Amino acid sequence: MxxxxxxxxxxxxxxxxxxxxxxxxxxxxxxxxxxxxxxxxxxxxxxxxxxxxxxxxxxxxxxxxxxxxxxxxEASPALIPSEPKAAAQVHLLEDWADTTLAAAVRAALVQAAALDPELRVALLPDDVPDPVRSVMGALPGGWVSNVTELVNQNERADLLASLEQLALSVQAKPWLVGDSMSLADLAVAAQLSLICFPSSSGAALAGKGVPGLSDHPKLQPLFQWRDQLELKLMERTLEEV
Ligand SMILES: N[C@@H](CCC(=O)N[C@@H](CS)C(=O)NCC(=O)O)C(=O)O
Missing domain, CATH: 3.40.30.10 (Glutaredoxin)
Structure with a gap:
């Protein structure tokens, strides 16, 4: 196994x-x-x-x-297209998601957690004992320095612009590259989980996220696309059982 x-x-x-x-x-x-x-x-x-x-x-x-x-x-279903141009697009999108997008969503989540004690506690691993959880929740918020916040403002604008583009793309076509699910879709969808938690994150986190992004009207189609993708993957898992 x-x-x-x-x-x-x-x-x-x-x-x-x-x-x-x-x-x-x-x-x-x-x-x-x-x-x-x-x-x-x-x-x-x-x-x-x-x-x-x-x-x-x-x-x-x-x-x-x-x-x-x-x-x-496991060659089927292929997540990397055989056609070279599509394969290159998948590779580049995956790399962007794993680097630029990953760094930006991590920064956004750290900032949100700094301001929200409940979110901090929900992100702790399940086996952290309760006394530690309550200490984490009680830490004073707002410890992010003004400098970090300034850097984050620019980073946040870039992140939002990229996410808006992705939202438009998935509204036009369900897959980021070509006509079927690829590694590009999965790499992007996975990083989105840090700014708007999917139901698979469990009850403590589902519905939470980074304020200003998870509730941004222009990004709702993108989070809905991600939720649909999770549902499709769950159906595939059930088919195999
Ligand atoms: N490029 C790696 C990144 C993996 C990564 O950043 N893992 C983090 C968790 S999200 C980690 O293990 N961090 C702990 C550490 O660096 O000590 C990948 O794609 O798997």
Missing amino acids: LELHQFRHSAFCLKVRMVLQAKGLSFRTVEVTPGIGQVAVFRLSGQRQVPVLVDGDVVMADSSAIARHLERR
Whole structure:
């Protein structure tokens, strides 16, 4: 059985779960505790980040490398088009989602969590004891310095502009590249989970997100597209059972 070592709320881990679901592969997840649990991740994979996939003798880190491994292992449905131009577009969009988009949504979420004690607590791993949870919730908000906020203002405007473009794109056509689901859709959708949590994030987070983005009227079609994508993936998982 495939084994995914993960942080539950990591967008990169969600991306790998989406690839596994799209391909109808069954897997089990191993929840890693940030910090202490990463010692075991290092022993297993030679580096400390998640996601890490264990597929028999193969141990692999990095969501993009894992996605390509799974594409070779299970060719159908193809998530990387065979046509070179479409394949290049998927590759570039995936890379943009994993770098520029990932950095911008992480910054937006950190800022939102700094101002919202409930969100801070909801993001903690499930096995954090209650006393620690209450301390995290009680930390004073607004510790983000003015400088960070200024940088974030520009970054936020760029992020919003990109998300608005994506919203228009998915309204015109359901897939970002070509006529079927690709790794580009999954990589983008996974990062969106940090600014508007999907139902798969669990009850504590569902419906929450980064104020100003998760409730932005122009972005609603994009979050609806993401929710539809999750539903489609869930249907594929159920078909396999
Ligand atoms: N490029 C990597 C990024 C993975 C990554 O950033 N993982 C984060 C969790 S979202 C992590 O393990 N952070 C803990 C650390 O760096 O110690 C991928 O695509 O998988």
